[in-house]
Amino acid sequence: MNEKRKIRLATCSLAGCFGCHMSLLDIDEKLFDLLGMVEFDRTPFTDIKRCGPCDIGIVEGGVSNAENVHVLKEFRKNCKVLVAIGACAITGGVPALRNNIDLWDCFQEVYLYEGGLEGNQIPNDPELPLPFDKVYPVYEVVKVDYFLPGCPPSADMIWKFLTDLIEGREPKLDYEMLRYD
């Protein structure tokens, strides 16, 4: 058989809302075309827990805790091309609204003033990743090869970008596709 090797693609969501992943799923029936061209490595779709060697890695969300850094570095190490997708990965986005509020004040507001199911307490399980004082865009932590802005970028924009990249063209976005919101 002379079948072309499929492009290996990994995706993850750091401090994001999974909106960019939802937008990727929004390409609807083109998902079949995509699956003809790529095979997924670590993604929330496959539930593979560790990223292996990949051609393309897509990162949603900013960096808000220690685990985000580990995942991001794993992606950078394993992916030939790293793509930051969405406002949060590119600028910190809505989670970065907390950047000028003291972390302790945030915790008190969320967990102490109005109690949750377990009463008024700040979660402190050793399993929980260490939160950072600020949320950072991914390009301030690792080198990023491509940016796909939008909150989220539209399914059309993601499709255009991915097909350009997979078919070896320099990705180019039309005016109406380039959005920060």
Add this chain to the structure above:
Amino acid sequence: MGAPAMSKTITIDGKNVPFSDGQTIMDAALAAGVYIPHLCHNPQFEPHGSCKLCVVSVNGRNMTSCTMPAAEDMVVANNTPELNSDRKALVQMLFVEGNHICPACEASGNCQLQAAAYYLDMLSPHYTHFYQPRAVDASHPEIFLDLNRCILCELCVRASREVDGKNVFGISGRGIGTRLVVNAASGRLGDTNFAATDKAAHVCPTGAILIKRQGYRIPIGQRTFDHKNISEVQMEPDHE
């Protein structure tokens, strides 16, 4: 033929652009429908020359077109890859110096800073974010002032002083500490005679001055820059 003998011209990117004495390069370009990117300039006010987006190359030297008087036979380069890449860097610096979270901003889609960034094909802010704490002033019953988004263009300062005759705004501090201030003993907008009908309430190119209870009234798809880029919008008559 047809050009009267008296008319003087410059060229911008090879195009003949007429001007009259006293006009800046920017004035002549706007009148001729040639877009030169600009943020701190608004033709209704005296030039300010602070954002540097309008820098063009005049006979090989870089100059701010909004302050430089046009002179006979100037050869101006404007829409070049070099100048546009410098402009993109300037816009990226504005993004990291302030706190611009477009998805959470009421001005998104109508904002000139964002539109200039789209025009210049800015895909990321590139530089390290400052995340400087900046004040939000909601003390006025009708108007928000959010300094996270202020680019210090001084259009509100000029409009309040020159058009409204009120002098509500001023600039204080130096360098990276420069801030827009409100001329009241308390420093709060609610303690001034600022009104939502003032010119100064409607000149901000970004989302730093916003009329309350108007946010998100215009649906996505119908906002100023959703379909037309800033070079088209700013060439329309009466767009400001």
